[in-house]
Amino acid sequence: MSYIKYEQNGFVGVLTIDREKALNALNSEVLADLDAALDAIDLDSTRCLIITGAGQKSFVAGADIGEMSTLTKAEGEAFGKKGNDVFRKIETLPIPVIAAVNGFALGGGCELSLSCDIRLAAENAVFGQPETGLGITPGFGGTQRLARTINVGKAKEMIYAGTKVKAPEALSLGLVSAVYPAEELMPAAMKLAERISANAPIAVRACKKAINDGLQVNMDEAIVIEEKLFGSCFETEDQKNGMTAFVEKRKPEPFVN
Ligand code: CO8
Numbered sequence: 001m002s003y004i005k006y007e008q009n010g011f012v013g014v015l016t017i018d019r020e021k022a023l024n025a026l027n028s029e030v031l032a033d034l035d036a037a038l039d040a041i042d043l044d045s046t047r048c049l050i051i052t053g054a055g056q057k058s059f060v061a062g063a064d065i066g067e068m069s070t071l072t073k074a075e076g077e078a079f080g081k082k083g084n085d086v087f088r089k090i091e092t093l094p095i096p097v098i099a100a101v102n103g104f105a106l107g108g109g110c111e112l113s114l115s116c117d118i119r120l121a122a123e124n125a126v127f128g129q130p131e132t133g134l135g136i137t138p139g140f141g142g143t144q145r146l147a148r149t150i151n152v153g154k155a156k157e158m159i160y161a162g163t164k165v166k167a168p169e170a171l172s173l174g175l176v177s178a179v180y181p182a183e184e185l186m187p188a189a190m191k192l193a194e195r196i197s198a199n200a201p202i203a204v205r206a207c208k209k210a211i212n213d214g215l216q217v218n219m220d221e222a223i224v225i226e227e228k229l230f231g232s233c234f235e236t237e238d239q240k241n242g243m244t245a246f247v248e249k250r251k252p253e254p255f256v257n
Helices: 028-040 073-091 108-114 130-134 142-149 152-161 167-173 182-198 201-214 219-233 237-247
Strands: 004-009 012-017 048-053 058-060 097-101 104-106 118-122 126-128 178-180
Touching (some): 004 028, 012 182, 048 182, 097 108, 104 108, 108 126, 178 182, 201 237
Parallel strands (some): 097 118, 104 126
């Protein structure tokens, strides 16, 4: 039995973390299943991925506290690395990843959403890094990605004090792009994923790479990254299709990989 459900809807993959009884908390098995499910995605036929949690209450309520409660220093580091490797795989997946945050996104759940490109939230979503109240730091990238995603002072407050943030505040902080009534979250995520998938897939992947790689270096190096990826688009059928259609005042043919 896998803790991950995966569905393919046209060009869009929908990956659900399915451990509802424990509010989709991430234990070693869930992380291993997530890792395997990511490896199994057919990147030739998938242009966008949505990640969500099973049920109405929780996206992911964190790493599994029961499993972590008895870890030694070495085991703690190994568990942290396991999560970090999987989340980095999500962050560097060639295609865009949307987190559809359907409830609690605490600790490792908040960190999972931060490894995605875009976060959409249901009205009942709650974000937080409660780790310091458990005697640990965030360990799946939270100290790094939260501080790079929102105002550093607010990220520090959330991490030092364990301040939780509900969906409307998450929107005002720029932590999420939009908030929807619970039943509208997945349709909205699908709609966005389909809009992304309708654009030139090689160009979309190049944009993800340019943004992610460029943010890690200074502006002079970042601009060179963009120039190279921009130039590479001119070797694609999609560029010819998209630009010829504009010049001829018609819609482009569907884009290809
Ligand atoms: N781990 C394990 N089990 C969990 C977790 C979790 N993080 N969250 C919820 N559960 C389980 C509960 O134990 C409970 O199980 P059972 O029914 O067997 O008692 C079930 O889910 C339902 O939970 P509650 O009864 O508590 O539901 P409530 O609606 O009363 O409360 C909350 C919901 C507020 C979300 C509450 O469950 C809660 O506070 N959960 C913990 C949230 C948290 O602290 N998350 C952060 C964990 S630390 C972390 O993620 C670190 C990441 C980096 C790790 C690095 C490793 C080195």
